[in-house]
Amino acid sequence: MLNTLRRIVQEVNAAPDLEVALDVMVHRVKEAMKTQVTSVYLLDYSQNRYILMATKGLRQEAVGKASLGFSEGLVGQVGLREEPINSEKAASHPKFRFLEETGEEEFEAFLGVPIIHHRKVLGVLVVQHREARAFSQSDEAFLVTVSAQLSGVIAHAEATGVIKGLGFHETSAVAKFTGVAGASGIGIGTGLLYYPATDLTLVPDKKAKNIAKELEVLNDALEAARNDIKSIAKAATDSLGPEESALFDVYIRMLDDNAIGGEIVEKVKGGQWAQGALREVISAHVRGFEMMEDPYLRERAADVKDLGLRVLTKLQEHDHAPIEYPEFTILVADELTTSVILEVPREKLVGVVTVQGSTNSHMAIVARGMGIPTVVGAVGLPIAQLQGRELVVDGYRGEVISNPSAELRGHYESIIEEEKELAVDLEGIVNKESVMPDGHEVTLWVNTGLMADVVLSLNRGAAGVGLYRTEIPFMTQDRFPSEEEQASIYRQQLAAFAPSPVTMRTLDIGGDKSLSYFPIVEENPFLGWRGIRVTLDHPEIFMVQVRAMLKASEGLDNLRIMLPMVSTVFEAEEAMHLIHRAYLEVLEEGFHVVMPPVGVMIEVPSAVYQAREFAQRVDFLSVGSNDLTQYLLAVDRNNPRVAGLYHSYHPAVLQALKIVVDQAALENTPVSICGEMAGDPGLALVLIAMGYNTLSMSASSLLKVKWAIRKVPFSRAKVLLEDVMSMDNAEVIRSYLDFAMAKQGLGGFVRPGNRN
Numbered sequence: 001m002l003n004t005l006r007r008i009v010q011e012v013n014a015a016p017d018l019e020v021a022l023d024v025m026v027h028r029v030k031e032a033m034k035t036q037v038t039s040v041y042l043l044d045y046s047q048n049r050y051i052l053m054a055t056k057g058l059r060q061e062a063v064g065k066a067s068l069g070f071s072e073g074l075v076g077q078v079g080l081r082e083e084p085i086n087s088e089k090a091a092s093h094p095k096f097r098f099l100e101e102t103g104e105e106e107f108e109a110f111l112g113v114p115i116i117h118h119r120k121v122l123g124v125l126v127v128q129h130r131e132a133r134a135f136s137q138s139d140e141a142f143l144v145t146v147s148a149q150l151s152g153v154i155a156h157a158e159a160t161g162v163i164k165g166l167g168f169h170e171t172s173a174v175a176k177f178t179g180v181a182g183a184s185g186i187g188i189g190t191g192l193l194y195y196p197a198t199d200l201t202l203v204p205d206k207k208a209k210n211i212a213k214e215l216e217v218l219n220d221a222l223e224a225a226r227n228d229i230k231s232i233a234k235a236a237t238d239s240l241g242p243e244e245s246a247l248f249d250v251y252i253r254m255l256d257d258n259a260i261g262g263e264i265v266e267k268v269k270g271g272q273w274a275q276g277a278l279r280e281v282i283s284a285h286v287r288g289f290e291m292m293e294d295p296y297l298r299e300r301a302a303d304v305k306d307l308g309l310r311v312l313t314k315l316q317e318h319d320h321a322p323i324e325y326p327e328f329t330i331l332v333a334d335e336l337t338t339s340v341i342l343e344v345p346r347e348k349l350v351g352v353v354t355v356q357g358s359t360n361s362h363m364a365i366v367a368r369g370m371g372i373p374t375v376v377g378a379v380g381l382p383i384a385q386l387q388g389r390e391l392v393v394d395g396y397r398g399e400v401i402s403n404p405s406a407e408l409r410g411h412y413e414s415i416i417e418e419e420k421e422l423a424v425d426l427e428g429i430v431n432k433e434s435v436m437p438d439g440h441e442v443t444l445w446v447n448t449g450l451m452a453d454v455v456l457s458l459n460r461g462a463a464g465v466g467l468y469r470t471e472i473p474f475m476t477q478d479r480f481p482s483e484e485e486q487a488s489i490y491r492q493q494l495a496a497f498a499p500s501p502v503t504m505r506t507l508d509i510g511g512d513k514s515l516s517y518f519p520i521v522e523e524n525p526f527l528g529w530r531g532i533r534v535t536l537d538h539p540e541i542f543m544v545q546v547r548a549m550l551k552a553s554e555g556l557d558n559l560r561i562m563l564p565m566v567s568t569v570f571e572a573e574e575a576m577h578l579i580h581r582a583y584l585e586v587l588e589e590g591f592h593v594v595m596p597p598v599g600v601m602i603e604v605p606s607a608v609y610q611a612r613e614f615a616q617r618v619d620f621l622s623v624g625s626n627d628l629t630q631y632l633l634a635v636d637r638n639n640p641r642v643a644g645l646y647h648s649y650h651p652a653v654l655q656a657l658k659i660v661v662d663q664a665a666l667e668n669t670p671v672s673i674c675g676e677m678a679g680d681p682g683l684a685l686v687l688i689a690m691g692y693n694t695l696s697m698s699a700s701s702l703l704k705v706k707w708a709i710r711k712v713p714f715s716r717a718k719v720l721l722e723d724v725m726s727m728d729n730a731e732v733i734r735s736y737l738d739f740a741m742a743k744q745g746l747g748g749f750v751r752p753g754n755r756n
């Protein structure tokens with residue numbers, strides 16, 4: 001069964017669109033379960049009806065037409081109850097509703113299971129039998145398993161808005177995808193797909209501009225690929241047996257007009273560009289081979305893929321035209337490197353969306369630095385179909401909307417307008433003090449990683465750097481940078497902000513932050529070898545880095561060193577010991593440097609409960625609330641599936657933050673916060689009231705927070721704090737703070753996530 005299941009899932013996953021996917025699904029399930037009918041009904045939320053979308057066994061004419069109301073019939077009941085119904089005589093079930101046009105009267109037994117994705121009922125998968133006998137428990141279990149596995153495919157196909165035919169959705173349907181917020185802001189524009197030249201499956205759909213020309217290009221490419229294969233075959237004649245040589249002939253013939261070549265030509269005649277047509281045809285053949293029972297024939301799938309890649313290379317050689325960037329470009333990709341982002345003309349780039357990646361991937365950090373709304377980790381995003389499509393990137397919520405309706409578009413446009421107005425207002429406070437109306441002063445620092453951040457930070461009037469993520473310059477290299485190289489990079493940061501302080505965090509790799517030249521592969525990376533754990537195990541890396549920092553600070557004396565992911569006091573002591581050693585070495589080498597303050601990040605629960613012990617040993621504490629939230633709530637900060645559970649507003653997080661600030665105060669140790677929550681104006685006020693007088697955030701948030709500080713008296717912030725600390729629910733806290741901000745005339749700062 002497991003094998004059958006795997007094959008069905010594979011085949012359905014590989015289908016080019018929902019229509020094919022559903023067809024494959026009903027066909028294969030019927031075969032596997034030896035039933036007389038297998039059908040899929042999908043719930044069209046716009047009509048609140050279940051529509052028969054595919055069937056094997058019922059009348060084909062009914063597909064796309066037969067439908068049932070939301071709670072109608074057994075299908076409706078399965079959806080409503082969100083559990084299977086297994087009835088040996090469907091007609092005698094009180095909820096039975098006969099769909100005449102399907103011809104289902106012959107079938108007595110009914111088994112329906114819901115298709116659910118992320119708690120949402122998408123439809124019902126049904127099998128039926130002629131005889132009045134209940135389906136077995138194992139039938140039921142099989143169908144439930146198939147449905148659970150296939151719900152993702154259906155959800156994604158539906159979400160693309162490109163479901164073809166069947167009248168279920170128009171191609172222009174609005175579709176929404178959830179990912180993870182990478183950089184805040186809203187971008188509205190046209191999807192431009194970036195895909196590596198070596199992956200045929202990522203080639204997008206595009207309309208051929210000139211069909212005759214496209215055919216010419218295609219024929220040239222096919223011819224060139226055939227010639228290549230001929231030369232390879234010729235060169236290898238001596239070493240090949242007759243069987244292998246014959247195989248080359250087969251490949252050459254496959255590219256002919258009466259084989260795969262012809263099929264591609266037909267697609268191009270239909271309007272698809274050559275690369276897209278190639279992808280469609282090759283994928284279908286690969287799928288066909290992969291489904292073969294015979295292992296030898298299954299292996300041939302790899303050959304067809306190879307053929308496809310050869311032709312693709314030829315097509316791309318023709319395709320010298322420079323990329324035409326739409327006026328408002330939304331860069332869409334499976335995975336992006338920073339350099340690809342930097343290639344797009346800055347004035348045209350309004351958004352970035354990737355399937356891979358996380359909030360902390362280098363690309364996301366760069367996008368944040370550049371102020372480009374970004375969504376990462378949009379798993380299942382059908383990128384090939386987003387080329388040329390109108391998209392909205394909601395970098396606040398981590399959502400991507402394709403084909404937005406006029407209303408939705410208007411909603412997002414108004415947010416962009418508000419942001420623009422706000423930006424103008426905010427310019428006016430760049431050089432103003434960050435003081436509350438009743439005189440309470442707050443220090444606002446920035447988080448940096450790139451030199452680009454420095455310029456932005458200085459323009460925004462940052463009073464220092466609360467977190468310089470040193471792993472970022474490490475990520476742009478192909479080996480560990482030398483001590484000298486590091487010193488020169490660090491010097492730039494220190495010099496740019498001097499005499500203001502710059503807090504340099506020692507290398508924080510592991511978890512989701514990896515270096516290509518120092519891969520860490522672990523089952524559970526967030527609970528594994530991360531941050532200080534790595535560098536203490538590699539004192540040679542740690543010492544070089546600290547020495548570079550110290551040397552870079554000569555004459556500037558504005559360095560602070562901060563240790564990430566510390567979970568035991570012993571780690572802090574060991575690191576301090578190494579830092580002192582590095583300091584003595586640097587002095588011995590003749591540098592005139594002062595010993596910098598050393599602090600630890602509080603980002604794991606154990607550090608919260610030992611905040612006082614840490615405060616006794618180090619010069620400062622800084623809360624890394626991004627990780628602290630993740631570890632306190634046991635929610636992976638980069639996993640879109642549980643993104644709805646990740647709340648820095650959570651009462652448990654707020655209580656932990658209170659413990660830290662109170663414990664640090666007992667030792668008179670300064671404490672700041674450098675997680676993303678410090679950049680949320682409402683939360684920033686709560687943190688200030690708690691006792692955090694130094695907040696460090698991304699440069700793009702700084703002025704918003706300063707605005708809130710200058711508007712709201714400390715006494716009022718205290719009341720907000722008291723109120724939220726009495727609440728037991730993150731959502732309520734969030735809404736309450738947003739409401740409170742709006743009442744203060746700070747509605748413009750409400751996160752768009754709450755503007756429904």
Ligand code: PEP
Nearest residue numbers: 603624625626627674675
């Ligand atoms: C944090 O965890 O809050 C933090 C500031 O560090 P990073 O986001 O780089 O892990």
Ligand code: MG
Nearest residue numbers: 603624626627
């Ligand atoms: Mg962290």
